[in-house]
Amino acid sequence: MGRVSQYRTSGDGTSGDRTIDELPEYAERVLDVAELIPPGRVMTYGDVAEWLGDGGPRQVGRVMALYGAAVPWWRVVRADGALLPGHELRALDHYREESTPLREASRSAEGHLPRLDMKRARWDGVTGGAGADADRDKGGGAHI
Numbered sequence: 001m002g003r004v005s006q007y008r009t010s011g012d013g014t015s016g017d018r019t020i021d022e023l024p025e026y027a028e029r030v031l032d033v034a035e036l037i038p039p040g041r042v043m044t045y046g047d048v049a050e051w052l053g054d055g056g057p058r059q060v061g062r063v064m065a066l067y068g069a070a071v072p073w074w075r076v077v078r079a080d081g082a083l084l085p086g087h088e089l090r091a092l093d094h095y096r097e098e099s100t101p102l103r104e105a106s107r108s109a110e111g112h113l114p115r116l117d118m119k120r121a122r123w124d125g126v127t128g129g130a131g132a133d134a135d136r137d138k139g140g141g142a143h144i
Contacts, residue, residue, distance in 0.1 A: 023067065026055060030063040033125075037075040039098040041123035042116055044079040051125045075123075081116035088113050 033048050045057035045064070057079075064076050074091040077084070081103070083091050092113065095102060101120035105112045 024063075026059070027063045027067050029054070030060050031067060031071045034064070034068065034071040034073065034076050036125075037072065037123050038128050039072075040100045040121070041128070042075050042077045042100065042118075042121045043123050043125065044077055044118075046079060047122070047125070048076055077116060079118070081118045081121075083113055083115070 029052055030048055033043070033051055037043055043051070045060040048060045049055045049057055060076065064073055068076070072094070074084070074087075074094040094100075095116070101117035102114040103117045105114050
């Protein structure tokens with residue numbers, strides 16, 4: 001729960017209709033997974049839900065939309081590798097900084113933005129991640 005103060009969006013201690021101290025347990029778990037994803041790697045919304053063994057891609061997406069600013073949000077992505085609409089350039093800066101594998105955009109692609117190379121960028125939830133050994137020892141997660 002060390003990230004609670006990062007959710008503050010107004011001076012009155014609230015974030016929308018929910019007070020800061022009421023971060024849902026499921027949201028905390030999703031954000032914990034997002035923090036485990038190593039630089040240069042990604043997990044899909046569905047991957048995160050599967051790793052948790054709870055919820056689905058839409059629930060993970062909702063958590064990321066509401067609370068994801070406190071974690072490396074650009075590492076939780078759409079399964080098709082398309083960059084998050086409205087955040088493409090910020091995400092692209094992060095991907096380039098972290099050397100995340102990208103596929104060049106085709107000439108017909110809208111905005112000529114690259115996509116994530118999902119075969120190379122996708123993280124399995126175990127290898128090379130922060131805390132991967134601890135999770136494996138606890139038997140945590142439905143590793144992808």
